Amino acid sequence: MNNPGTYALVAIALTAALAAQAQTPIEDLDGIEAATLECRFGWGSGGTSCAVVAQVSFDGTNWLDVARFDFLTASAVKVANLNGHLSKAVTAYAALGSEGVNDGIMAARWRGVVTSVGTYTNTTVSLRLAAR
Amino acid sequence: MSGEVAALDAALERAGDTVVLRRTVGVAPVAINIDVEVLAAVRSYRPDELVGDIRQTDSLAIISPTPIGRAQWPGGELPTAGVADPSLPRKGDKLVVAGRVRSIEFVAPIYIAGELVRIELRILG
Numbered sequence: 001m002n003n004p005g006t007y008a009l010v011a012i013a014l015t016a017a018l019a020a021q022a023q024t025p026i027e028d029l030d031g032i033e034a035a036t037l038e039c040r041f042g043w044g045s046g047g048t049s050c051a052v053v054a055q056v057s058f059d060g061t062n063w064l065d066v067a068r069f070d071f072l073t074a075s076a077v078k079v080a081n082l083n084g085h086l087s088k089a090v091t092a093y094a095a096l097g098s099e100g101v102n103d104g105i106m107a108a109r110w111r112g113v114v115t116s117v118g119t120y121t122n123t124t125v126s127l128r129l130a131a132r
Numbered sequence: 133m134s135g136e137v138a139a140l141d142a143a144l145e146r147a148g149d150t151v152v153l154r155r156t157v158g159v160a161p162v163a164i165n166i167d168v169e170v171l172a173a174v175r176s177y178r179p180d181e182l183v184g185d186i187r188q189t190d191s192l193a194i195i196s197p198t199p200i201g202r203a204q205w206p207g208g209e210l211p212t213a214g215v216a217d218p219s220l221p222r223k224g225d226k227l228v229v230a231g232r233v234r235s236i237e238f239v240a241p242i243y244i245a246g247e248l249v250r251i252e253l254r255i256l257g
Contacts, residue, residue, distance in 0.1 A: 008166050008207030013158040023208030024218070042162025075162070112208050124158035127208075 001031030001132065002108075010039075010052060010112035010127035014120040025057070025111035029131050032106045033084045036130040039069035040077050044122025047073060051115045052127050053096060054080075056107035063113075065096040066105050069127070082106070136249040140196045144171035152228035153195070153221060155206045167228075168205035170195045174229055174255075186254065191234070193227055193253040220251070227255050 007026045039052050050071045055063040067080040078099075086104035096102060112127040148171035157164045173194045177186055200219050209218045221227075225236045238254040 003202070003204075005203065007204060010208050011155075011157045011164045011166050011206065012210060021210060023210060026204050026207060028204075040164070042158065042164070044162055122159065122162060124162045124164050126157075126164045 001029065001033060003028050004032075004132045006128055006130045007110070008126060009037075009054060009110060009129050010114055010125060012114065012125060014047065014050060014114075014116055014123040014125055016119055018114050018116045021114045022055075022063075023112045023114070025060075025109045026129065027109050029110060030108040032108065032131050034132050035066075035082045035084075035106070035110075036132075037067050037069075037080045037082070037127060038077065038130075039079070039127045040125070041069075041071040041075055042124045043071070043073055043075045044120065046118060047116065047120030047123060048118035049116065050120070050125060051098070052125055053113045053115075054127060054129070055111050055113060056105055057109040057111075058107045060109055063111065064093060064102065064105055064107075065100070066102045068096040068098065068100050070098045071125070134244065134247050134249060136244055137196060137198060137247070140194075140250055141171075141198050144173060144194075144196055148173050149229070151193070151195075152226075153200070153205065154226040154228060154233070155221075156226065166206040168200060168203045170199045172227070172229070187256075189257060190237070191229075191255050193229070193255055195221075195251050195253065197248045197251060220248075221253060227253060229255070232257070 052069045054067045057063045069078045084106035151172045155166045234255040234257045240252040242250040
């Protein structure tokens with residue numbers, strides 16, 4: 001693949017609520033075959049819930065959920081591994097619910113989208129992608 | 133890539149040191165470090181350059197935009213108003229030189245014909 005490596009899709013300090021806040025994308029990952037995602041939520045205080053979604057795009061305009069990580073009011077580290085060699089039957093795309101995965105969908109553009117409820121204090125969230 | 137960038141990359145390949153450019157989000161104990169390894173030419177300021185608030189303990193570091201672009205550092209960011217180019221180091225970022233974490237105080241990006249060809253950093257400590 002082009003440009004294998006580890007990339008930060010999300011690295012933010014959470015404060016006020018975020019409504020599906022898309023981060024700038026990581027691009028030029030043509031030929032990606034597998035992806036390991038690590039989502040790290042460091043909770044300080046406050047807030048209610050936080051969802052971090054990894055998305056891919058084939059055209060740079062339309063984005064598909066591939067993994068979703070959900071957190072409440074406790075620090076946690078969650079991981080997912082996605083495999084581009086999977087055979088998939090034709091299926092209608094659906095946005096992911098809590099802790100969901102759409103495995104096997106690999107595209108050259110990746111980004112993170114953060115949604116949070118409530119006002120967090122001294123709280124950070126990161127989503128890193130190991131692309132290979 | 134322009135000739136200027138290629139020449140700087142070649143010079144840093146020959147004589148540069150591997151350092152880590154670091155942006156930190158949040159504060160301990162939940163701080164997140166976003167690191168990228170770059171080659172840098174790091175030197176002390178000459179006596180005639182010690183003007184204004186530049187101190188003897190400060191250093192000048194010269195880095196290339198190439199490894200930053202290759203790594204797409206710092207990765208995804210919220211589209212923040214007022215930040216023209218998130219991939220440019222900024223005051224408050226760190227440079228880890230020979231294992232020592234030094235604060236970036238001033239950033240001087242150098243452009244030729246609109247292309248970023250070199251980044252000069254004043255680092256403290």
